[in-house]
Amino acid sequence: MKLEYCHSETYNFGDDLNPWLWPKLLGNTINESSETYFLGIGTILTKKRVNERLKDAKKLIIFSSGAWDEELPILDERCQVLGVRGPRTAHKLGLSTDKAIGDGAYLLRKVELPQPESKPSGIGFIPHHRSEDYINWQAVCEQAGLKFISAKQPVEDFLVALQGCEKVVTEAMHGAIVADALRIPWVGAKFSPAFNEEKWYDFSEHMGISLQLETLPFMSQFNMKIGKACENILKSALAKIFPTPNKWHRLPAIFKVATDDDLAILSKKLKAIADACPGQLSTDERVEEVTERQYQLIKTILL
Numbered sequence: 001m002k003l004e005y006c007h008s009e010t011y012n013f014g015d016d017l018n019p020w021l022w023p024k025l026l027g028n029t030i031n032e033s034s035e036t037y038f039l040g041i042g043t044i045l046t047k048k049r050v051n052e053r054l055k056d057a058k059k060l061i062i063f064s065s066g067a068w069d070e071e072l073p074i075l076d077e078r079c080q081v082l083g084v085r086g087p088r089t090a091h092k093l094g095l096s097t098d099k100a101i102g103d104g105a106y107l108l109r110k111v112e113l114p115q116p117e118s119k120p121s122g123i124g125f126i127p128h129h130r131s132e133d134y135i136n137w138q139a140v141c142e143q144a145g146l147k148f149i150s151a152k153q154p155v156e157d158f159l160v161a162l163q164g165c166e167k168v169v170t171e172a173m174h175g176a177i178v179a180d181a182l183r184i185p186w187v188g189a190k191f192s193p194a195f196n197e198e199k200w201y202d203f204s205e206h207m208g209i210s211l212q213l214e215t216l217p218f219m220s221q222f223n224m225k226i227g228k229a230c231e232n233i234l235k236s237a238l239a240k241i242f243p244t245p246n247k248w249h250r251l252p253a254i255f256k257v258a259t260d261d262d263l264a265i266l267s268k269k270l271k272a273i274a275d276a277c278p279g280q281l282s283t284d285e286r287v288e289e290v291t292e293r294q295y296q297l298i299k300t301i302l303l
Contacts, residue, residue: 001026001034002030002036003018003030003037003038004044005018005019005041010129010152011152013150013151013155013175014172014174016154020156027193036058036059036060037061039060039061039062039063041103041104043066043196045065045066045072046067046068047071050075050079050287051074051075059080060077060079060080061080062079062080062196063294064083064084065085066084066086066202067089074182082101082297083100083101083102084099084100084101085206086206087202088198088200088202088205090220101290102206102294105174106177107126107298109181113159113163114156118164121164122145122146122165122166123146123165124164124165124168124170125270126150126152126171128172131171132151134192134219135221139191140266143263143266144267144274145271146200146270147164149165151174151175151258162182163182164180164185167185167274168187169186169188169274171192173199178205180282181291183284185279186280187279188212189213189216190213190214190216190254193252197213207290208285209281216269217262217269218252219258220258221258222257294301
């Protein structure tokens with residue numbers, strides 16, 4: 001099988017889990033010259049990917065992937081659906097809810113992980129990888145007394161940093177999912193207007209989590225090109241009138257750069273969330289159930 005996932009121009013932990021995790025579980029079944037594709041972790045079930053880019057593939061094996069709100073794929077006879085991320089993806093694709101198996105990142109529990117050198121301490125913050133384009137989070141986290149954990153770093157470095165925390169606040173969904181898998185309390189937080197709640201509910205509902213999301217004030221330390229800002233405003237306006245991709249409703253437009261006072265407010269809010277929110281976790285029983293079901297499904301590929 002050939003791995004199919006979202007390739008970012010820079011590191012992105014959630015997507016990069018695919019080439020890190022699946023070879024450990026699927027071994028030499030991974031073959032870059034194969035005409036069978038394995039669709040794993042990520043919100044990658046789109047018409048553009050399944051029915052256009054992979055139109056010549058002989059077979060598609062779908063395991064724990066998610067779907068967007070729009071551009072839903074047609075799952076034809078080439079598609080072997082072992083499972084999708086959650087009940088919302090299953091509903092979107094017209095599948096039985098039995099096909100909801102959880103996010104494949106829970107299978108990190110079945111492989112050996114790199115370990116931090118010291119015991120867990122303190123609270124970490126994980127912004128979405130795109131939110132790192134707006135803010136120097138290292139400085140904001142230092143002011144708040146938190147550990148900054150970038151999603152734009154190698155998987156092993158991310159895992160070590162995450163396991164070094166007693167709790168994490170995270171805007172990155174796979175920060176929450178992996179923390180949940182490793183039994184580290186997490187707090188979901190919204191920062192960017194482009195934050196996609198739907199996929200968070202997809203994963204959390206399957207895990208039996210009553211999702212609570214905190215809100216951080218959006219701002220940017222960096223100028224956005226005037227043309228890009230105007231384009232985003234136009235798309236947002238059109239989205240209120242015509243059928244358009246849902247993400248057009250959430251496009252940010254930045255005309256004012258954050259001041260030192262603005263950044264102090266952001267840091268104070270982040271610290272307040274980190275201190276006040278106890279963190280969420282699915283139950284131990286649910287994590288074991290989901291992980292074991294996924295593991296048994298993975299074994300069927302190896303037969």
